[in-house]
Amino acid sequence: xxxxxxxxxxxxxxxxxxxxxxxxxxxxxxxxxxxxxxxxxxxxxxxxxxxxxxxxxxxxxxxxxxxxxxxxxxxxxxxxxxxxxxxxxxxxxxxxxxxxxxxxxxxxxxxxxxxxxxxxxxxxxxxxxxxxxxxxxxxxxxxxxxxxxxxxxxxxxxxxxxxxxxxxxxxxxxxxxxxxxxxxxxxxxxxxxxxxxxxxxxxxxxxxxxxxxx
Numbered sequence: 001x002x003x004x005x006x007x008x009x010x011x012x013x014x015x016x017x018x019x020x021x022x023x024x025x026x027x028x029x030x031x032x033x034x035x036x037x038x039x040x041x042x043x044x045x046x047x048x049x050x051x052x053x054x055x056x057x058x059x060x061x062x063x064x065x066x067x068x069x070x071x072x073x074x075x076x077x078x079x080x081x082x083x084x085x086x087x088x089x090x091x092x093x094x095x096x097x098x099x100x101x102x103x104x105x106x107x108x109x110x111x112x113x114x115x116x117x118x119x120x121x122x123x124x125x126x127x128x129x130x131x132x133x134x135x136x137x138x139x140x141x142x143x144x145x146x147x148x149x150x151x152x153x154x155x156x157x158x159x160x161x162x163x164x165x166x167x168x169x170x171x172x173x174x175x176x177x178x179x180x181x182x183x184x185x186x187x188x189x190x191x192x193x194x195x196x197x198x199x200x201x202x203x204x205x206x207x208x209x210x211x212x213x214x
Contacts, residue, residue, distance in 0.1 A: 017031040160200065167182065
């Protein structure tokens with residue numbers, strides 16, 4: 001698919017470059033470069049073709065036919081994972097506790113399939129695995145008090161309104177968990193392992209996917 005075709009189809013769907021980037025799980029700059037003629041990797045071209053082929057806007061050519069509006073088309077394609085354009089560390093709690101919060105968009109990228117929400121990560125403590133500004137897919141763990149697997153990445157909200165993304169492992173005592181960071185080597189001393197009391201955890205989410213991976 002050529003750059004001009006991408007631009008024309010995007011405009012037909014009423015999407016900005018940012019909207020399309022979110023739906024495909026790539027950066028805004030990537031969409032801009034594609035539209036300027038940059039070579040598209042095969043994996044991304046297949047993803048782009050699937051998106052376009054499944055979201056064609058048709059207009060009736062006969063007065064007896066019903067015209068499909070852009071709004072109807074967008075409602076049809078926006079059945080992915082809700083995306084909230086907020087930093088997890090800055091503003092996720094109100095979203096999690098309110099059914100009235102409307103997402104900024106939806107993401108249909110296969111990496112985020114099965115996630116409950118997609119938000120942005122911030123900070124440098126997990127930079128080896130998740131970069132500042134990456135989109136992360138979260139799955140809420142409702143019964144974490146009973147069990148969840150150690151050694152994986154989780155997004156944590158505490159009763160003191162702290163929000164952090166860490167690897168969780170067994171704590172030094174039965175009432176604690178150990179939080180592990182993965183910063184760059186130059187910042188390793190700034191983020192030592194920490195103990196977190198289980199009783200201070202308000203909500204726990206598994207970080208199922210990150211845009212850092214693609």
